[in-house]
Amino acid sequence: MNICFIKQVIGVLIGSFIFLSSANGQASKPVDTIQLKPVQVAPHTYFVQGFPAMGNSANQNFISNAGFVVTPKGVVVVDALGSPILAQKLIAEIKKITPQKVVALIVSHYHADHVYGLQEFKKIGAKIYAQGEGKNYLSSETAKKRLIASRIEFAPWINANTKLISADVWIDQKLKLSIGGMDFLISRVGPAHAPEDLMVYVPSEKVLFAGDLVFRGRIPFVGNADSKGWLLGLDEIEKFNPKIVIPGHGNYSVNPSEDIAFTRNYLKYLRESMSAAAINMDLFEDAYKQADWSEYEGMPLFKAANRMNAYNVYLSIQAE
Template sequence: MSSQAVPAHAEIPPPRIEEVSPGIYAYIQLDGSWFLNNAGAIVGSRSATVVDTTGTEKRARAFHAAIREVTPHPVSALINTHSHGDHTHGNFMFAPASAIIASERCRREIIAGGHASYALFPMVDFGDCPITPPTVTFDDRLSVYVDDLEVELIYVGPAHTTSDIVAWIPERKLLFSGDVIFNGGTPFALGGSVAGWLTALDRIEALGAEAIVPGHGEVCGPEVIGEVRSYLRWVQQSARAGFEKGTPPLDLAAALDLGKFAEWHDRERLVPNIHRVYSELRGEPLGIPLDYRQLFAEMLIYNGNQPLRCLA
């Protein structure tokens, strides 16, 4: 089922909403590259709970319309898996009627970050997306119920960010992973931790999910956990060798052969990922803020001074 109209682009299909388990829907925005994230909905007999939103006003309105296609019931709760704008700019579409639930770190990061994405992606028409932070927060775990179906919210950060949670539905063995899982896209640890991400993957693998709605890319199985782990370990090992030689991260990234990871979207994320490992090798706290503007500039250099490919 396709969503309502969104900005057209010849390179990508329109978003679609698909039922991945009875009453549980994934909203897929391909190709899953910068700012083309996934969201979802868990529909009960009287209300629905939404997982994440989208990154622009037009896409947020299209997502809201897609929810209306599968249920007439009100959305009583919205879960933010982390703070990034592609998952949270659309919060305004569900406020104030919906409780917005996230980690406490997520609330702080949304308030502090504001519309920082706008300057990083000037080619995107973001429209009017008022910053709408979570209204209910937690530190470790929280259970939300849709009728009698338990949705366990589990803090797993620092990983992709310092605010990551996953939404685990044990009765269905279904996981909404947020950006702890990218399917077919390069993981991005600029705001998180490579070491922490590897720990997070171990934690979510232990849940025993049979189906995963990733933060980006098609719905997948648990095998993708191993693919993300393989990439992060490769980055970690490569960065350690470069760190010991004193090689600047950008120079190291340019010299590395991506091998099997070359087919993934947004390969320029290798540069900040290496910076993140260098930070950890210096003994700095996991997830300590790095200079976003500097590292986005280095990604452009890595791309041959071409703009980031953002089709949102």
């Protein structure tokens, strides 16, 4: 008798749960609280700044920057952000600023947090520019597996409808794009942070879009980067002598040399602290423990990224 009663109670509870779940279906859907607020950094140039965090469903993978320049003949955007919903929001913000259509989008590099929004710009007719090495990423198993994982990790913002988008124009080394009387000097600086790194300099604005060659306010993500090439890329940025640098992550810089120095010094220290162990085939663990990370350990993403960064530099030095 008691068993029957317990079953009845359980049945009522399950039925109530199903009813409440159906009646309040909206409650189970994630709340969209992410807002993009373009900041004007030059007469015709704006950017939006991502969070100094790891990407997740709550932040819609809004962890990187994107920027745009308004010309008399259309808008040029640099990077597409990390999910279609973010790209939609960026397009909406651009429309608030100008009636000009987005005519071009330049990809700084094919990392997920910069390109998962590309399909939204493709839909509105923007021509997409990227460096030719990006074709290797798009055809790789890594790209396919990363997207599959992202559809779970960042659901529902990245889902089965999110696609990898190829560029319309593949750049080799350099391209001068002229739109509405404004020049955009696009230069390859990879292999560096990525094999297909591009930077974009707008002479009339004295603004340089650095992509992930420059990080501000957080530990850089090194991944499988060519740290030696990355250091050379930072030198290339400074040759333009820009007044403003928009990094791939963090706030824009009005003191480029000073802020570029942060990324440069971090990469140099990674190489210095790992070099001897890598060359002598000593254990990575010992080299990592002996290094002095005090300058960086209080920064956002230190715990998430620094150890991996050091290990990847350790391996890359062995391969040089």
